[in-house]
Amino acid sequence: MEAALKSLSIVLDPSHFMFLCAGVLVGLSIGILPGLGGIVGMSILLPIIYGMDPHSAFALLIGMVAVIPTSDTFPSVMMGIPGSSASQATIMDGYPLAKKGEAARALGAAFTASLIGGLFGAAVLTLIIPIARPIVLAFGSPELFMLALLGMSMVGVLSGNKPGKGVLAAGIGLMIGALGDAPAVPEYRYTLGIEYLMDGVPLVIVGLGLFAFPEIFDLLIKGRSISEVATLGKGWLDGVKDAIHHKLIILRCSIIGVIVGFLPGLGGSVVDWIAYGHIIQTTRDREDFGKGDIRGVLAPESANNAKEGGGLIPTLLFGIPGSGSMAVFLGGLLILGIQPGPAMVTEHVDLLYTAIWSLALANVFGAGLCIFLSKPITRLTIIPFAYLAPFMILIITLASYQASRGWGDLIALLVMGILGWVMKQYGWPRPAALIGYVLSDNIETYLFISVQRYGISWMTRVGVIILALIIIASLALGIFYQRKKTPKARSESRDYATQASQR
């Protein structure tokens, strides 16, 4: 307890605090620009932390990484373009709200959810440290495989009434994910002899290609502004009220966020989809999802902030990154001369608490700043899109190019973009493709390791059986709620599914 308070005073010390603010500002800028995410932020800041004292460095890095899931809501809501890989699901309902002229409301709700989610993540991080080790150790490769399957089961919910196309889209995602080097052997798959493809297609490019590119094109084709209504409707206070009204949803999704972040292997890019899918699965009146249901914004936004807190656990306590940005953060630890692992809890407990406080405080500032900025930025939705489009294209090509710094990136972006656009027009659910892509490596790797190591008996492990039951339960819930609706609601939900698959 006193270690915690001591750390708080360290963090509030002006010299460290300054770094926290710097980190928040950097994170804010990176989140707002579509396509750039935590990895880019870390890459920019890593050279700077050389020679810094660890507390300042932590304040800087964690301040940055904590705010990105908050500020990445801006492009997702306002343009339907994911701000970072953790914010894709926000597009589904945030963007329709912006089109109705309710961007400020969506943002207000999102920031409140982000704030609560982030604080929740920090709180869980504090409480769970003593028992984290046994929990992480309990999840072996078979259990991680089942978790990846659980993620895949979301495909069903997210495909509405087109399960066939949903599964196919997921299949496309799985194959794109399989492209490149195989996890266990030095075999390069489907590379068509192109050296660039030997590493597979980077996540940034898949995300931007599938979601950003079609959106930009469609807006250009329509030739209007983003908001289809001339004036801006409800303001951000209404969004905050919405968030408070649905606090249970925020709580549930924060829990999901922390768990997904905390278990190595699922990665940050599916957490928002899992939260979004879960909310749909467990609600009776789902007609508005995909058309601007505020709950569809609250769910992913609370989850993606909470996951940052969760992600620090395996990173700091085990040296296994919880996500891509955590992998770079590990490099930062090495530069500072800190070895992650069980030693963190004994030798570096003060640093641990610095991390937690930085996380909490950064979330507060980040949310506050974002709310402050939301008014001027939402005005952008009224301008004709032609003013924004060229800069969007610049940022997207730039963000893609920094993925592996080669021509391949630009071409891959174009190919994925065309694919994404066609999928959008003809009703192939893109979220399913993205989930397939992200989980592809995990599914293959963990299944292999399980079979290699345990033969068939991996299926009889306790953890595996429990997770299998959870998967079946979640699928059943989805079908159950679907059936319970009146026929009128059912036909309306077909519309939602159509809309959803077009986003």
Add this chain to the structure above:
Amino acid sequence: MQHRLLSVRLVFAAIMVLAFGYGIYEAFSYAYLAKIFPLYVSLVMFVLACINLAQEIGISWKEVQESGVGFVDLESDWDIPMTTVIGRFCTFLAILLFLYASIWLVGYSISITIFLVLFYRFLTKTTWGVALVAGFAGLGFISLISRLMVIDWPSGIIQNWIQLPWPLG
């Protein structure tokens, strides 16, 4: 009747079938551990893709029979006909391809600046002044990122002949 069936929708569904077929075919040549996953996924997907294609052809056929107007896309919420949409898409795609070609020739920095200027002037229809400011703002931005992240934007053929000053080189 025949050529009305050949809509983008059907072509795409057919491409899916071919893609998964290729997936199966290629997977056979891989080492054992690398083969299993893509092979089985492709197999299942191939079957599903064929079913999907059959369904799509069935729906198209029915519509062509009923309305005789060719394919009416029930799904998009466009208030303009699909052919216009595709047409405009191809126009913008061509613009992008021109951008890429120019990147290949003169490098990213020059191309994106010119792109911004031209786009603002001719598509957004602003004055030359605004367009130029936009172009240089873009150039400034990518220079900043280039410095921060130690990243070199793609250079074009022209950079092999002439040494241009940073950031145009």
Add this chain to the structure above:
Amino acid sequence: MRKTCMLLGMAFFLVSSLGLAPPAQGVDFSGKTIQWIIPFKVGGGSDVWARLYAPFFKKYLPGNPTVAVKNMPGAGSITGGNYFHTKARGDGLTVFGSSGSTSFPYLLGVSAVKYDFTKYHIVFASPTGGAAYIKPGLGVDSVKDLKGFKTKLNYASQGATSLDIIPLLAFEMLGLDVKGVFGYKGRGAGRVAFEQGETSIDYQTTTAFIKNVRPLVKQGLAVPLMSWGILDEKGSVVRDPVEPDLPSFPEAYEMVHGKKPSGPAWQAWKAFFVAGFGVQKAMWLPEKTPEDIVMAYRTAAAKILKDQEFKKVIEKSLGGYQQLVGKEARMAFNEVLSVSPESKKWLINWLKERYDVTVK
């Protein structure tokens, strides 16, 4: 709104015109920027290594140039290596940082490799070490007990052509029946797998071993076996000074088999050990670099090693290993370059027979 946009646009315009100011010309490297190509992602082991050295090179190179790390990940570091080989000019402004993963494809003769270490000038090299340990309760308290040890063991591996060649071959040479479970994402994941009971034998870099495995040993959850060793000036593999209680691999071999290791397996192991650990990371200048620039770099590197501040860095982040400069580095790396074709063939054959892996 319009006005704000105009103002922002003007601001960027000013920034860009500031950036267009050309760098100052000078003697030696003053005002210049050195690009240190690292064929790995930001935050990876080699990236950190370069970033630790970079400010010290700035301090000791004549003219105090800025040293910027340029990440060029791809194809397991082959992309970066090829880029260095084809594009780097001999003006001393581009250097290359290689790691074990860069040397291995080169040694194995992977066709995509265009780079050639025999042509470059080495500036300095950083060794590292590894230590192996085993599950308790198997009747093994030290390496001696491995003689005639028959129980099947599991080892978490990234892949048969990764750095794991070294432990896998070592275990086999000791006569152990070790199954490589492939697909793990790194040694961190490997250690977790060991703690979970998924694997029964593992190794870690000595730094990680000291921090994370020694506590396990204290709790009775792991039994240390041996370290790989380090290379001494005569080119022999001797005990690792960072873990002086652990026998080196050649010593372990002798304890189990009663004679010193020899033969094609040993030759292959030694070559790959040097590439993967003995001289794991190295800085290179391109072929056409004139002698005076090479000397300037080597002198700077020697000065860095004497720097008091840097000695702390070595302790904290580089495992405490003696870094090699200039001639010593060249001689050590020659152990890698002079591996006989028979040994290479033996290894490639071993990979095929044992793991069904073909090197392309």
